Amino acid sequence: MTTDTTAFDPEAAGWALVEDKGFIAHVGPLHVRGTDGAYAFRAEQKHANLIGVVHGGMLMSFADRALGETAMQAAGGANCVTIQLEMKFIDVGRLGDWIEIRPQVVKRTGSLVFMRGDVRDDTRLLASADGVWKILRRRPD
Numbered sequence: 367m368t369t370d371t372t373a374f375d376p377e378a379a380g381w382a383l384v385e386d387k388g389f390i391a392h393v394g395p396l397h398v399r400g401t402d403g404a405y406a407f408r409a410e411q412k413h414a415n416l417i418g419v420v421h422g423g424m425l426m427s428f429a430d431r432a433l434g435e436t437a438m439q440a441a442g443g444a445n446c447v448t449i450q451l452e453m454k455f456i457d458v459g460r461l462g463d464w465i466e467i468r469p470q471v472v473k474r475t476g477s478l479v480f481m482r483g484d485v486r487d488d489t490r491l492l493a494s495a496d497g498v499w500k501i502l503r504r505r506p507d
Contacts (some may be wrong), residue, residue: 391404393427405432406466409459425485429495436469437479437499444501451497463487479503
């Protein structure tokens with residue numbers, strides 16, 4: 367996690383772009399690291415709120431996507447939808463920062479996945495997220 371945007375190469379550090387043509391394409395790009403399942407983004411001007419720090423809505427969208435993708439992996443690849451997401455904002459994200467989350471599966475039941483994760487910039491804790499994802503079942507044809 368670094369704030370030096372010229373020296374840090376996400377791809378060389380093992381990060382891959384999250385491919386998305388929907389909402390994340392507008393607020394991203396987001397990156398994922400396969401070695402530990404972490405997600406990250408570089409805070410840019412488009413992520414700023416009125417006082418020039420990372421908007422809480424960006425941090426929530428980021429956490430929702432990272433935790434949601436991890437919930438789907440925990441559900442064996444089944445589609446999942448967010449049914450509850452709680453964020454506690456602790457510190458501000460600064461523009462230029464590399465912001466990460468390492469999603470954790472708290473528990474998986476037959477129909478739900480309980481998740482948590484801390485949003486961090488280097489050693490600073492910016493927010494904590496806790497949520498529940500519903501595992502969707504396909505209807506028989």
